[in-house]
Amino acid sequence: MYSQGLIGSGEQTTETPEFLAAFQARIDADEKIEPNDPMPAAYRKTLIRQIGQHAHSEIVGMLPEGNWITRAPTLRRKAALLAKVQDEGGHGLYLYSAAETLGVSRKQMTEELVSGRAKYSSIFNYPTQTWADIGAIGWLVDGAAIMNQVPLCRCSYGPYARAMIRVCREESFHQRQGYEIMLKLAEGSPAQKEMAQDALNRWWWPSLMMFGPPDGASEHSDQSTRWKIKRFTNDELRQKFVDATVPQAQRLGLSLPDPALAWNEAEGRYDYGEIDWDEFWAVVKGHGPLNKARVAARKKAWEDGAWVREAALAHAKKRAARQSVAIAAE
């Protein structure tokens, strides 16, 4: 389950100050906003974009892991990975239906994804080269996603918050599943430990990037915070993730690929090195290792399934027509 700081928002509102103030008062009173409630156009638009990106991330997130289902080392690990990938699909569906309550259609969202216009978490544009990558994704990528998602359970928009509660409940199995894979490899032969270290080296920085641009550069944070869509800043969540993850890496006996990483006694947190934001923006803008392949895979799945959707609808119509003829004949 995967979300990332929202990319490409910056909505302006055009409603009357009275309307906006009344809406803000509801938010400040911690009232949840429900689908048919009056809401500023920009609130609606921001949520459609954020929930849509989040749903797309779940769906695209199935691809790098699905890559290893047939090659999982044991039946136990295969069953677990299959269940995890199925969960990601389910999470995508909860989120699509939450977005649909705001007036966007499933079809519109699917079209945006398969045309390559939609954004999704940039981490899924990296390849899963070894089995250890499945461990690193579960541990780090799902771990980062949980940091992002737990506060979203209290988001001001009811259907999104409710979807996130379901997702978070199912999510902790994912992280434990990944960490267990890493643990097994780290305790294994030197070659297996090396494989775990290599996966950690490749996934660490992209995992930190999952929290989105640094606070100074984030265009929409302020408004989203006032509307209680977002409860913490990107950098706050990133810091929480680093602080939680460093001891877990130490327990594995693996080293994080950051020479600047150090405990800051005064602040009670870990300091970490500079993130390569050029790489982040390049991947977001479509120049990651697998952006094209990911969108192409979704497009192919969608197009290959077209005849099934058409046949199912035709069958449903035929049965409905027969039923109405039978009722008319009674």
Add this chain to the structure above:
Amino acid sequence: MSEAEEIPLWEVFIRPRNGLAHRHCGSLHAADAEMALQAARDVYTRRGEGLSVWVIPSAQIVASDPQDRGVLFDPADDKIYRHPSFYNIPDDVGHM
């Protein structure tokens, strides 16, 4: 995309166990009722969440307008005599 129309939307209700009411848990798209039930099972009950599922075409649900909230529900606010605590009963009567 080749299809002109959207596959219908269904609302999903699940009864976690006997003795409890079915509760709304989300929605999904399906061409007909049978497929909606199957999809609801896959999407919403992967961890023993339910013993019974209802699916209802979303278009069939009639809902009150949130704008009418005051008209519909405020009149109940000043009818405190509908609550047991409105009535004064001496303590020595015992629990009632």
